[in-house]
Amino acid sequence: MLALLFILFAGLAIGCALAVVAQRNPLYSAISLIGVFISLACLYVMLAAPFIAAVQVIVYAGAIMVLVVFVILLLNVEHDDTRRTRIGFLLPAALVLAAVLIAEVAFILVSVDRGSFPASSASSIGSTASIGSQLFTSYLLPFEITSILLLMAIVGAMTLARRTKELSPNARVIPGAQLLASNIVDSSKPLDDTTAIETDTVEEAARLLGINSPRDASKRD
């Protein structure tokens, strides 16, 4: 029974993983990757790790993949454009990789044959309480380092994704109207003159600033 479940979820995981690589459209790859995550979460439940399974679904399939799908939709690149032929040297690489894969799977299946799991699968190993008590006692230092890493990731992501060098820091933008500092429109004004000039549309503001209208930029493709 458990073997049947294993074969079902492992087949699902491998099939979805192959689909991740085979799909041209990155959005379909992302959906297939969610399938891999869900089937791996089912395997974690079979391995008596319910907490990890829940975190897998919430963090990976929930948070990370939503972020990836959001970026795919934001960048809006559907066409995986015409493949220039790099296949020439990729084919030997693929053959070598397949050989390595078959070799390592055969090695694992032959040499690690005494792999029966302990019978007491009803133990409290994978429970949230045991993970939490270990995490906040024995492994407190990795936990704290991880929190610092997350803080660095927040700051780094904000710094990287922020749009810079677009407008003067004196520019005032409020919803519904474009309010521009007058020294942006007329550079002969002194720098600290922040008298607002109101425009109604983005095009008008772009024309006053002497930059290309964003509408024109979107019309280009």
Next chain:
Amino acid sequence: MEPQLSWYLALSAVLFTIGVAGVIIKRNVIAMFMCIELMLNAVNLTFVSFASFFQDVTGQLFVFIVMTVAAAEAAVGLGIIIAIFRTRESLDVDDASILKL
């Protein structure tokens, strides 16, 4: 017949190799990023199966930490991808061969 440890390890090896092949084959940055996530998940499966085999919670703890690192990597990596796309108007890694935004 119960699933053996070697089954899980073999599945993990297969998933990891598919991820490596994807990183080599794919040219879209986001697709390569997803293949890296696939490799991380293969390693996580190994951690969890060994944790269950040895009845030790440490493996599951490190899976938790790997997931956190993957989340941080997703945030920073996607920020880099957006920054590259702004300047190069392309997601092809061959267009971003110069290490300069």
